[in-house]
Amino acid sequence: MENLILHVTFDLGVVPVRPEAGPVAAYDYNAAMLARATSAGVPDLFVGRELLAQIQYRNKVLAEFQAKLSRLREGSRRRRRLQAAKGRVLEKLDRRIRHMEHALTKALAELDRKEGIAVAVLGDLTGLRRSAGTGMKGKKANQKINQMAYDRLGSQQGYKNLMRGIRTIFLPEKYTSSTCYACGRRDPSSRRHRGHWKCRRCGFSLQADLNGAGNLLKFRLAKNVVGVPGPVSFHTIRHWRWDRRHNRFVHVSSRAGA
Incomplete structure (x- = not known):
């Protein structure tokens, strides 16, 4: 029996989009953390x-199935049964992963709509996997980068924003992860242990992914990152985490989100 996939296309017609002069939200995608910074x-x-744990678990299950299949004779009855079981298990895990991705991008789009965001800025991650494969990053970082579906998340957030009248644009992430948001000094060594950013010149301290999102926001507002101070000051960080009971992302305390 063949596995069939149904693709459904919706014609939204002409969707009114808010003027670009309104508030801006910038996003920094990371394997274990997604940061959002706004012009407010x-x-x-x-x-x-x-989500990352589900992807890693799927890869582990796939490796176990492949190891068992390699020990069975091609065309045997046991191999066919194991192939069918592999398809069922992976399909269930893929549905769970896709649901979490859609829940994440929907939460982002709804947050933008409620706060009246006009433009959502996403990082252009073209060539990210290629640079990770050349040894520019560590083994664990390389593995996480190749596991996350950044393009799919970006396209999902894009069409959800369009349905809410929000424009989505992609800007290059060059120097956003190695530049201080507050003073604009480029210093990769300021990114400390466990994703913490502390500038060696001005002492500005922030979660590193938020620093990257702030620089994307700065690039949109000031057309530059290096040497430019942060255009807005950030308030208390809001944390969001996956709620297994309700199958969605919910607002939690800073301690629960750590």
Whole structure:
């Protein structure tokens, strides 16, 4: 029996989009954390460890099936049964992963709509996997980068924003992860242990992904990152985490989001 996939296309017609002069939200995608910074000074951190754990578990299950299949004779009855079981298990895990991705991008789009965001800025991650494969990053970072579906998340957030009248644009992430948001000094060594950013010149301290999202916001507002001070000051960070009971991302305390 063949596996069939149904693709459904919706014609939204002409969707009114808000003027670009309104508030801006910038996003920094990371494997275990997604950072959001707005021109109103509201920072958000979405903890994605549950999603990453599901992806890693799927890879582990796939490796176990492949190891068992390699020991069976091609065309044997046991091999066909194991192939069918592999398809069922992976399909269930893929549905769970896709649901979490859609829940994440929907939460982002709804947050933008409620706060009246006109433009959502996402990082252009073209060539990210290629640079990770050349040894520019460590082994664990390389593995996480190759596991996350950044393009799919970006396209999902884009069409959800369009349905809410929000424009989505992609800007290059060059120097955003190695530049201080507050003073504009480029210093990769200021990114400390466990994703913490502390500038060696001005002492500005922030979660590193939020620093990157702030620089994307700065690039949109000031057309530059290096040497430019932060255009807005950030308030208390809001944390969001996956709620297994309700199958969605919910607002939690800073301690629960750590």
